[in-house]
Amino acid sequence: MEKILVIDDDKMSRDVASQILTLANYEVLQADNGQSGLEIALQRRPDLIVCDIVMPVLDGYGVLRVAQKHPLLRHTPVIVCSGNADISEVRRAMDSGADDFIAKPFCTTDLLGAIESRLRKHQYAAALLPGDAPPRPALRGERWEDAVRQLVEGRNINSFGKRHLLYEYGCRVQHVYYVLSGKLRTFVRNDNGKDLVLELYGPGDFVGYEALLGEGIYRNTAETLEYAELAVIPREDMQQAIAANAEVQRAFFRMLSKSLERKQRYQLLLAYDSLRRKVAQALLRLERKFGDGQTPFRINLAREVMASIAGTATESLIRTLGDFRNEGLIDVEANGAIVVRDAKRLEAIHA
Template identity: 40%
Template sequence: MATILLIEDNKDIRDNTAEILEMANYKVLTASDGKIGVQMAEEAHPDLIVCDITMPVLDGYGVIHLLHKKEHLSNIPFIFLTAKAERADMRKGMDAGADDYITKPFDATDLLNAIECRLKKSALLKKDISTGIDGMQILLSATSGKEALYTLKEERNVNYYKKKQSVYTEGNHPSCLYFIVKGKVKTYRRNEDGKELITAIYKEGDFIGYVPLLENSVYKENADAIEETELAIIPRKDFEELTHSNVQVLQRFVRLLASNIVEKEMQLLNIAYSSLRKKVADALMFITRKYNQSDSEKFSIDISRDNLAAIAGVAKESLIRTLGDFRDEKLITIKDGEIFITDSKRMAGMLN
């Protein structure tokens, strides 16, 4: 049962609205002014807030301003319910960050439909957008009604890439966001000697190329297809419209960015301080975690030795020699070039 916080200073309207919401099977909390409403939001963390604008002590604009300053409350769907019916008032309410704006006197059905819609979109945005083929559709369907985005969801362009084909190159300006429909992609950089270091690998359901879009900068790495790959193309203007119109979507991409930064920091630490054996073991476990999220016992690592060496940050010859040692120690088996980890516990616990 979803919990709704109703902030309304008029007792009759507050009681009648609460009764309607309870009849619709919602748990309802009520507050008689904005200050009390913010305190109750802190304590109860409701699933949605319905709030009047003109109130004593703290008005509706003050409520939404305070909530947006608190990270744990900023994503709660927020609906203004007010007698201010002028277009300028509606624009001000939406600019303040409200998800919807309903004027009094209101139809109960309109209010319930608005609440149901916002709760559904909130639930979609709580899903992990970095996994699953429906990742892009989840984001697009969770936006606030831009027709172009719905068209994009239904009729997106898909580009096809052969193995080793370039997706984008370092130094270029991004023109779109990529979504992996099928296949695998690596991002990498080269040092002055031309040695390649893979900075990340991506799978079906991942977004790539969003960092320079968020930073308004150029690509700082290269991206190539590891195998035959299909990428859905989201034009830059639509990505910017998507993130500008929905704070929650932007925050999800920022969280992805933060997660990738932590992942890359750990990779660099392993390369800098780990032994050869641990570097190779960590690379094998990293790929397994990335591509075998269902924990299948039949999973095999079929990435080329060149790419595997670039992920581990070691020479290809050293990688091959270490894989031979792991095979002799029965940590892995190798069949037709594919690597099967046979003792993941020992591999994960490899010491320097």
């Protein structure tokens, strides 16, 4: 069992982090200031340290300075956390030797993602001779398809059940996901707890790549709509692939451009179209994304999820689906699945 040392003078923050890590099957050590934290680190030799910056006796920067110089601690990963997440604070922490920075209050996926990533890199480096850690090989070939294949080869393939959250709004980017099977959505949630879908994803799509630009924060939440298999690509590897290959850069920005165009069209639909057209376009959006173009399109989603795609209340969606069924536009099966019977008439709905 891997040991994590949590150093934080705020008992509530320390306890929350410890509970999260204990549930994730880590052995947790605690200290309430930097000096006692270093004493525990030297005695117990943790595999990783999570350290607050502002603390009495010895602050987080002091912990980093000592850890960098001490032969028993210089290779121990240190993740610092702070309520002050402006760029100058992040830069100072990284320049002082921190392996990662997490803004407080942190979410579960943010904390666990950062720890798993740093532990994995530390274990890989420890298996090599000093100075022998090779960079990941540059991508060969110039085609986007070749780059994707090489990015996915040898990755961890993770399976996720229905309605599993991959990441949440506001978390720092740790991974980009490549969909091998299944359906996913990204969405935002308003102050009233209503969800609005931004994008739908299926096999062959990347999820979370937009957050690689800018400040590196997820600006949406990603959730599986059914059982899904995803290749998990570390952020650094995706960034390296984009930076090292001109064709990959062009394809990456094409993805961003197309995503932006879809979102703009969707916003116009929500702003100006009628309820009937919103629901009709939601069904057609699902068909275009997940249909095979050969057989009648069939989809079975929770009605609140469909309402988040249509941008309407769940009750309004259910009532409109009932109208569509009565008009022969769709069928609704006993298990709730919807079968599109007349896509042309759905497309023609404007009022």
